[in-house]
Amino acid sequence: MRIQATTEAGGNRTLDVMTAIRGRIAGRALAPGDRLPSIRRFAASMGVSPSTVVEAYDRLAAEGLIRPQRGSGFYVSNAATPPLKLAEAETPKARAVDPFWVSRQSLDADEAVLKPGCGWLPADWMPDEALRRAVRSLARGGGDLLTYYGSTRGSPALRRLLLGRLGEDGIEAGPGHLMLTSTGTQALDLVCRFLLRPGDTVLVDDPCYFNFQALLKAHQARIVGVPYSVHGPDIAAFEAVLAAERPRLYITNSAIHNPTGATLAPQVAHRLLNAAAENDTIIVEDDIFADFEPEPSTRLAALDGLSRVIRIGSFSKTLSASARCGYIAARPDWIEGLVDLQIATNFGGPSPVSSEILAHMLAGGGYRKHMEELRRRLVRARRETADRLHRLGIEPVLLPRGGFNLWCRLPEGMDSTPVAQAAVAEGVVLAPGNVFSVSQGAAGFMRFNVAHMIEPRVYSVLEAAMKRAS
Amino acid sequence: MRIQATTEAGGNRTLDVMTAIRGRIAGRALAPGDRLPSIRRFAASMGVSPSTVVEAYDRLAAEGLIRPQRGSGFYVSNAATPPLKLAEAETPKARAVDPFWVSRQSLDADEAVLKPGCGWLPADWMPDEALRRAVRSLARGGGDLLTYYGSTRGSPALRRLLLGRLGEDGIEAGPGHLMLTSTGTQALDLVCRFLLRPGDTVLVDDPCYFNFQALLKAHQARIVGVPYSVHGPDIAAFEAVLAAERPRLYITNSAIHNPTGATLAPQVAHRLLNAAAENDTIIVEDDIFADFEPEPSTRLAALDGLSRVIRIGSFSKTLSASARCGYIAARPDWIEGLVDLQIATNFGGPSPVSSEILAHMLAGGGYRKHMEELRRRLVRARRETADRLHRLGIEPVLLPRGGFNLWCRLPEGMDSTPVAQAAVAEGVVLAPGNVFSVSQGAAGFMRFNVAHMIEPRVYSVLEAAMKRAS
Numbered sequence: 001m002r003i004q005a006t007t008e009a010g011g012n013r014t015l016d017v018m019t020a021i022r023g024r025i026a027g028r029a030l031a032p033g034d035r036l037p038s039i040r041r042f043a044a045s046m047g048v049s050p051s052t053v054v055e056a057y058d059r060l061a062a063e064g065l066i067r068p069q070r071g072s073g074f075y076v077s078n079a080a081t082p083p084l085k086l087a088e089a090e091t092p093k094a095r096a097v098d099p100f101w102v103s104r105q106s107l108d109a110d111e112a113v114l115k116p117g118c119g120w121l122p123a124d125w126m127p128d129e130a131l132r133r134a135v136r137s138l139a140r141g142g143g144d145l146l147t148y149y150g151s152t153r154g155s156p157a158l159r160r161l162l163l164g165r166l167g168e169d170g171i172e173a174g175p176g177h178l179m180l181t182s183t184g185t186q187a188l189d190l191v192c193r194f195l196l197r198p199g200d201t202v203l204v205d206d207p208c209y210f211n212f213q214a215l216l217k218a219h220q221a222r223i224v225g226v227p228y229s230v231h232g233p234d235i236a237a238f239e240a241v242l243a244a245e246r247p248r249l250y251i252t253n254s255a256i257h258n259p260t261g262a263t264l265a266p267q268v269a270h271r272l273l274n275a276a277a278e279n280d281t282i283i284v285e286d287d288i289f290a291d292f293e294p295e296p297s298t299r300l301a302a303l304d305g306l307s308r309v310i311r312i313g314s315f316s317k318t319l320s321a322s323a324r325c326g327y328i329a330a331r332p333d334w335i336e337g338l339v340d341l342q343i344a345t346n347f348g349g350p351s352p353v354s355s356e357i358l359a360h361m362l363a364g365g366g367y368r369k370h371m372e373e374l375r376r377r378l379v380r381a382r383r384e385t386a387d388r389l390h391r392l393g394i395e396p397v398l399l400p401r402g403g404f405n406l407w408c409r410l411p412e413g414m415d416s417t418p419v420a421q422a423a424v425a426e427g428v429v430l431a432p433g434n435v436f437s438v439s440q441g442a443a444g445f446m447r448f449n450v451a452h453m454i455e456p457r458v459y460s461v462l463e464a465a466m467k468r469a470s
Numbered sequence: 471m472r473i474q475a476t477t478e479a480g481g482n483r484t485l486d487v488m489t490a491i492r493g494r495i496a497g498r499a500l501a502p503g504d505r506l507p508s509i510r511r512f513a514a515s516m517g518v519s520p521s522t523v524v525e526a527y528d529r530l531a532a533e534g535l536i537r538p539q540r541g542s543g544f545y546v547s548n549a550a551t552p553p554l555k556l557a558e559a560e561t562p563k564a565r566a567v568d569p570f571w572v573s574r575q576s577l578d579a580d581e582a583v584l585k586p587g588c589g590w591l592p593a594d595w596m597p598d599e600a601l602r603r604a605v606r607s608l609a610r611g612g613g614d615l616l617t618y619y620g621s622t623r624g625s626p627a628l629r630r631l632l633l634g635r636l637g638e639d640g641i642e643a644g645p646g647h648l649m650l651t652s653t654g655t656q657a658l659d660l661v662c663r664f665l666l667r668p669g670d671t672v673l674v675d676d677p678c679y680f681n682f683q684a685l686l687k688a689h690q691a692r693i694v695g696v697p698y699s700v701h702g703p704d705i706a707a708f709e710a711v712l713a714a715e716r717p718r719l720y721i722t723n724s725a726i727h728n729p730t731g732a733t734l735a736p737q738v739a740h741r742l743l744n745a746a747a748e749n750d751t752i753i754v755e756d757d758i759f760a761d762f763e764p765e766p767s768t769r770l771a772a773l774d775g776l777s778r779v780i781r782i783g784s785f786s787k788t789l790s791a792s793a794r795c796g797y798i799a800a801r802p803d804w805i806e807g808l809v810d811l812q813i814a815t816n817f818g819g820p821s822p823v824s825s826e827i828l829a830h831m832l833a834g835g836g837y838r839k840h841m842e843e844l845r846r847r848l849v850r851a852r853r854e855t856a857d858r859l860h861r862l863g864i865e866p867v868l869l870p871r872g873g874f875n876l877w878c879r880l881p882e883g884m885d886s887t888p889v890a891q892a893a894v895a896e897g898v899v900l901a902p903g904n905v906f907s908v909s910q911g912a913a914g915f916m917r918f919n920v921a922h923m924i925e926p927r928v929y930s931v932l933e934a935a936m937k938r939a940s
Binding site: 131145149194320 | 501502503548554570578596601602613617618619620623654656663670671685687749751752790792804807810815816819822824827
C-alpha cells in the first residue's frame with residue numbers, strides 16, 4: 001500500500017480526493033461508464049500533487065468503484081451504482097424496526113408465533129369451507145381456465161361483479177374504468193410507476209399503513225405526512241401541505257383507516273377533494289377495509305366520480321390472502337396505460353385461478369352473510385380486547401365502527417419500539433407506532449389486531465415487555 | 471385570443487418563449503412545483519418584450535402546463551409530468567405494431583382467433599388432467615393454504631424442488647440463493663428495479679423476446695442490441711458492444727433462444743462470461759424454455775455459479791399460465807434485497823394457491839413424462855410446419871433442437887409487418903419480425919408457433935396476407 005510513504009497531511013489530501021470523487025459518483029455528476037477527470041487536471045483543480053491523485057484513483061480502483069482502462073484513463077465502474085436496497089441490516093435479527101420489520105416478522109413467522117401486530121385475520125376467521133368449494137368447482141370447470149394466461153384486464157366475471165359493486169357505491173363506471181391486478185399492493189405499485197418519477201413528492205397520512213412507506217421508498221419518492229385525526233386528515237394541515245408541497249399523489253384509505261380505524265367525515269372529504277383539485281394532486285383511495293364497515297361512509301371516488309381519484313382494492317382481508325387479486329378503478333385513459341404497464345411488467349393480468357375462485361365466492365351470495373358474521377365477531381372482539389388492554393393501562397384512541405385494528409396509546413412516557421423488540425424475543429409480533437409514522441411521532445402508540453388478541457399469552461408477554469421497556 | 475394583434479415576427483417570438491419553457495420542463499430543468507423565471511427576467515434573457523413573455527405564459531397556463539399563483543408568479547403544474555405511457559395510440563385498432571401489439575392481440579383475442587404469433591402452447595397441449603388433480607388436492611389440503619399470504623420467499627415445497635433442479639444443472643445453491651415470485655416476468659421486473667436506474671444501458675439480443683423491450687421501456691432504460699446468430703450472440707460484436715457501451719445488464723435466454731430457437735455454444739458462453747466480467751456487466755439468464763431441450767446445453771448460471779449471473783424462470787410455458795409462479799436464483803445478498811422489494815411492491819411472495827399446484831405437479835413424477843411427450847409432439851410439429859411454410863416460400867433460419875418457435879425468413883423483399891396487419895383483419899395473429907428487433911432490422915422475418923400452425927386456415931390467411939402485402 002502506498003499510503004505508508006505519505007505524511008499525515010498527504011494522507012488527508014488523498015482522502016479528500018477520494019471523497020470528492022465519491023461525492024460526484026453518489027450525486028451522479030459522474031455516472032457509471034463516465035471517464036474520470038485526468039490526473040493532471042484534477043490535481044490542478046484540487047490544488048494537490050498529481051501523485052496524490054494517482055494514489056486516490058488507485059485506492060478507489062482497488063475498492064472497485066472505478067476501473068482503469070489502459071491508455072485511456074479511469075472510468076466509473078458499473079458496480080458504482082448500488083442496487084436498490086430498501087433495508088440496511090444484514091441479518092433478520094439485527095434489523096431496525098422499520099416499515100419492513102412487521103411484514104418480515106409476520107409473514108415468515110412460525111405457526112406458534114402470535115401475531116397481534118399483523119394486518120390480516122387468522123385462518124379460522126376466513127371462509128375456508130366456501131373457498132374449498134370454490135376450488136373444487138375450479139377443478140371441474142371447463143375450458144382453459146387452468147392453463148391460460150387470461151385477458152389483460154382480468155376475469156370478465158369478476159370485473160362484472162366489481163362494476164356492480166362500484167355502482168352500489170354510487171360510482172358510474174363501465175368496463176373501460178376497471179382492471180384487475182395480481183394483488184392490491186401491486187395495484188398501488190402500478191399506479192405509482194405510471195404517475196411518479198424519482199424525487200416526486202407523495203403525501204400520506206400520519207400514521208398510515210407501513211407498507212405504503214416501503215413501496216414509496218422503492219419508488220424513490222419524497223414522502224410527506226399529514227396528521228390524521230378521528231374524522232380524516234387534519235383538513236387545515238392538509239390544505240396547507242398541499243399548497244406548500246404540491247404533492248403529485250395523496251394515498252389514503254377511506255371507510256376504515258389503517259391503522260387508526262377512523263372514518264372520513266363528509267365535510268373533510270369535500271374540502272380534501274377541493275384542495276386536491278386546486279393543487280392538481282391525484283388521490284389514491286385504498287378500499288381494502290371497506291367491506292368491514294357496518295354501513296357505507298363517504299367515499300372519495302363516489303364524490304369525485306373517478307376523475308381525480310383512483311380507487312384500488314382487493315379481497316385479501318375478507319376472503320383470501322392466498323388466492324390474491326386486486327383491482328384499479330380509474331379514468332379510462334389511465335386504465336389503458338396501466339394495462340400496458342401490467343403487460344410489460346407481469347405479462348397478462350392476475351392469475352385466472354385466483355380471480356375465478358373469488359368470482360365464485362362473490363357470485364354465490366355467501367359473501368354478504370360471511371361479512372355480516374365477521375362484523376359481528378369483530379364488534380365483540382374489539383370491545384373485549386379494549387377491556388383487557390385497559391387493565392394494562394393501554395387505551396384506544398377511538399373505538400372504530402368496523403375492522404380489526406385498535407390504534408392505542410401506551411402509558412405515558414412508554415416507547416412502543418422497545419416493547420415490540422422485547423415481545424418478539426418471546427414469540428409475539430407487535431406493531432409499534434413508529435413503523436406507521438413518517439414523522440416518527442407515534443412512539444407512544446401501538447396497533448393491535450383484535451382477532452389475534454384472544455390468547456391470554458399475548459397479554460402476559462405484552463405486560464412483561466412493557467415492564468422490561470420501562 | 472391575443473395573438474391577433476401581434477405581427478408575424480411577434481407571433482414567432484411568443485412561440486419561441488413557449489418552446490423554451492417547454493424544453494426546460496421536458497428536460498426537467500424545471501420540475502413540477504418549480505417557479506418559472508419572472509416575466510421581466512425572462513424577457514431580458516430572451517431579448518423579447520415583457521408582453522411577449524406574458525402572452526407565452528398565459529398560453530402555457532391555458533394548456534395546463536403551468537399555473538399562475540396570485541402575487542407569486544407562475545409555477546410548473548403537476549400535470550406537466552406526463553404519466554408513463556408505454557404506447558401511443560388511442561384505440562386498439564390504430565395501434566402501431568410495437569412490442570405490445572402481439573401481446574394485446576394474443577392475450578385478449580376471441581377463442582375463434584388463431585394465434586400462431588403467440589408465445590404459449592394451446593390448452594390441449596397442457597397437462598389439464600394433472601392440473602385438475604392438483605387443484606382437487608388443494609381443495610382437500612390442510613392448514614391455511616387457501617387463506618394465508620405465504621412466506622416472503624414462497625412455498626418451501628416448491629423451493630426445495632427447484633433447488634434440486636438447480637443442483638442437477640450443476641449449480642450449487644442453498645435456500646439463500648432462491649426466491650419465488652408471482653410470475654417469470656415479475657421476476658425479471660424485480661431484478662430490473664433492483665439494479666437499474668432510468669437511463670442505464672441494457673443489452674439484449676437482436677432479435678429478442680418482445681416483452682423484454684416493453685419491460686425495459688417501463689424502466690426507462692437505454693436499450694442496445696447485439697446480433698444473435700445460430701450459436702448465441704455474435705461474440706465479436708458482443709465483446710465490442712460491452713467495451714463501448716458498458717451495459718449494466720445483459721438479458722438473454724440460454725437453452726432455447728426466443729425467438730430464434732438457437733442454442734448457446736459452449737465457446738460463445740465462455741467468452742461471453744469473460745467479457746461480462748471484464749466490463750462488470752450483470753447477466754440475466756431467462757430459463758423459461760429450458761425444459762424443452764432434448765438434453766441440457768451449456769448454461770451461463772452453471773459456468774458462472776450465480777456470482778454474476780442471475781437465473782430467472784417459471785413454468786407458464788410447460789405447466790400452466792394460469793397458476794403462475796416465477797423464481798429468481800442469485801447471490802444471497804441480492805436475494806435479500808429482492809425479497810424486500812417484493813414485500814414493498816407486492817406484499818408477500820407468490821400466490822400459495824399457484825405455488826402449491828405447481829409443487830404438486832412437479833413432485834408427482836408426471837412432469838418428466840409430460841415433457842417427453844411434449845418434446846415428441848413438437849419435433850413432429852416443427853417438421854410439418856417447416857414443410858408447409860416451405861410451400862409458401864418461407865424458410866426457417868435454423869431448425870431448433872426444441873421448443874415451439876420457428877424463426878423464419880419471408881420471400882425476398884417482403885415486409886412482415888403489413889403481412890401481420892392484413893392477417894389480423896382476418897382473425898389470425900402473427901408475430902412480425904420487427905417487434906423482436908431493437909434495430910428494426912428483422913422486417914423480412916416472422917416467428918411462428920408450430921403448435922398453433924395445425925389449422926389449414928392459418929396457411930390460407932397467411933398466403934392471402936402475403937399476396938396483399940406484396
